[in-house]
Amino acid sequence: MTEAETTKTDETDETDETDEPDETTAAAAPEPVRPWWHWRSLTRGRLRPAVAAAVAGALIGGASVAWQAKAGPFEAKSACWGMLSDDDVADLFAGKRDIEASDVPITSDSIFSEGPSGVCRLKSPRGRRVTAQVHQLDTRFGGSSDKWADEYLSARMTPLGGGLLGMSSDTRAWLAVPEGCVGRQSDGDGPLVVDMDAGWTTYDDEVDAGERAQLTSAVVRLVNGYMAEQGCEGEVKDPADKLPAPTRFKGEKPDAYCGIEGLRLEGTREADKFNPPVVTAGEGPVRTCDRDVLFGHPRLRLMTVEDPRLAALYTGLKFKGGPKVRAVGGVAGTGFLRDDFGLFQAECQTGDVTFLIRADGTERAADIRTLLPRYVTEEADRIGCGPLRIKLPA
Secondary structure: OOHHHHHHHHHHHHHOOOOOOOHHHHHOOOOOOOOHHHHHHHHOOOOOHHHHHHHHHHHHHHHHHHHHHOOHHHOOOEEOOOOEEHHHHHHHOOOOOOOEEEEEEEEEOOOOOOOEEEEEEEEOOOOOEEEEEEEEOOOOOOOHHHHHHHHHOOOOOEEOOOOOOEEEOOOEEEEEOOHHHHOOOOOOOOOEEEEEEOOOOOOOOOOOHHHHHHHHHHHHHHHHHHHHHOOOOOOOOOOHHHOOOOOOEOOOOOOOHHHOOOOOOOOOOOOOOOOOOEEOOOOOOEEEEEEEEEOOEEEEEEEEEOOHHHHHHHOOHHHOOOOEEEEEEEOOEEEEEOOOEEEEEEEEOOEEEEEEEEEOOOOOHHHHHHHHHHHHHHHHHHOOOOOEEEEOOO
């Protein structure tokens, strides 16, 4: 009998086997479990076609399960330290999936104690880019030289609410990692945050609520991913569908500058209809009023930093900013006054709160001197830190 005939006979014998168990087989003791390399040595070079077919079938079946479960070699691609799925990234780019992702791993600087840091970049072939960053806010230069505060504490940003320290718009989003995961921040240290930059901010248009929701969800996923990597229990709930209406330019009354009753500039008899302010929508952690915004930078900003963790950004600045501003009775605190900047940090019951008015130049010196005392008093009353009165330097 030839080799081909022998093979054919073997195949026929295997095919004719019935489903009835053989009594001898049933009574036999089970074969011991052997490692995979044992079977590989026995079958090398003489695997029968039927066995090969069975192995192939098993592989195909396994691959089908893996595809459905998005595991193994068919696992969906992930970006930003493995914390964003393909779907998450596509949501940020209007459904497009040809997005190039790269990141710098999240590491800690043990020498300078600057906290964990890492960067992720997402780039579309059509030119749009989204950058995510993990970093501890720098308190050494007063609001990180005001650059971070300019963008991430602007009036276009909406507080996330629900006790979360974070804000979002259609081009920016940030969220602090909960202290329950990273520990309570020390006095003088800024919080550890994850922020996202989705490109150019256009102040002339109303904030797009849909894009704001997508950025909010993405930054929450990144924070939850970081917490999971650190072994922290629990996760942040996504507040994207509960955010208040987006902020927009709003009119104001002459005696309610930036929407604050009783706050006005001397000689102002009617509201400025051509340069209405943009005021934060929602409660805490900051209330910002931006005026005369040019290329994303307000020429005049009035801001109350209500959360002590953010107020730490200005703790160092209050001692060296300029001639001293002091409290008159009531709540304690200190600050300074310059031609382009007025600031007072109060020691409120909830912790430090910072009140500031900053101009993009010295031509608003008289306005800052006029507005700051009344602004501090009114805002302190609003947040329950009053009565608070301040005395300006001569």
